[in-house]
Amino acid sequence: MTGQQGYDAIADIYASTFPTAYQFPIERHAVAAFAEVVGDREGVVVDVGCGVGHVTADLVDRGLAALGCDPSAAMLDHARRQYPELTFIESDAGAALSALGPIAAIIARFSLVHLEPASVAHVLGLWSARLTAGTPVLIAFQASDERGAPILFDHAVAPAWRWHPDEFAALLGLNGFHEDWRIVHRDNSYRFPMAHLLVHRALGTALVTG
Numbered sequence: 001m002t003g004q005q006g007y008d009a010i011a012d013i014y015a016s017t018f019p020t021a022y023q024f025p026i027e028r029h030a031v032a033a034f035a036e037v038v039g040d041r042e043g044v045v046v047d048v049g050c051g052v053g054h055v056t057a058d059l060v061d062r063g064l065a066a067l068g069c070d071p072s073a074a075m076l077d078h079a080r081r082q083y084p085e086l087t088f089i090e091s092d093a094g095a096a097l098s099a100l101g102p103i104a105a106i107i108a109r110f111s112l113v114h115l116e117p118a119s120v121a122h123v124l125g126l127w128s129a130r131l132t133a134g135t136p137v138l139i140a141f142q143a144s145d146e147r148g149a150p151i152l153f154d155h156a157v158a159p160a161w162r163w164h165p166d167e168f169a170a171l172l173g174l175n176g177f178h179e180d181w182r183i184v185h186r187d188n189s190y191r192f193p194m195a196h197l198l199v200h201r202a203l204g205t206a207l208v209t210g
Contacts (some may be wrong), residue, residue: 021054033185044101053079069096109140128176131201143195
């Protein structure tokens with residue numbers, strides 16, 4: 001993920017502005033449904049772009065063996081102070097899985113949006129190559145209503161792109177994942193629709209890792 005310096009600079013503000021895991025109830029329900037799908041799968045659940053660790057902690061509270069990873073050292077400082085009993089590693093979206101044992105699932109909430117679109121397929125390909133068939137992955141992102149190329153938007157911290165859910169789902173399919181369900185949520189207090197896509201690692205699918 002890009003934007004490490006940006007999040008390092010605003011970590012204190014971020015932690016005070018977002019003191020809880022979810023801003024909207026639908027987010028909590030989506031993560032709860034994801035946790036139910038993970039169930040008792042062997043391995044760890046990796047929270048990619050965990051920030052200050054709220055969602056990682058929620059997953060642990062739900063009975064999952066979860067750890068968080070983030071490229072921002074300052075954000076992880078907050079996570080480790082608030083949740084000293086949990087595991088957090090400083091890593092980006094692509095490298096996060098390389099040193100771990102079995103992966104039960106991946107969750108990436110509003111973190112892949114900071115990857116340039118050309119890099120997203122590469123990261124998904126790395127994940128796909130690392131995961132076993134059936135492994136669930138939940139991805140959340142600011143969405144677009146317009147089909148076509150992702151749209152760069154004025155994120156407050158770092159460059160970010162909005163994806164149409166169909167376009168992101170298609171890219172996931174090309175990289176070995178099968179869609180199980182999606183939620184597209186709109187709220188008057190936020191300027192963009194938000195999407196959650198739950199997929200699982202399929203078998204025998206060609207990968208696009210450019």
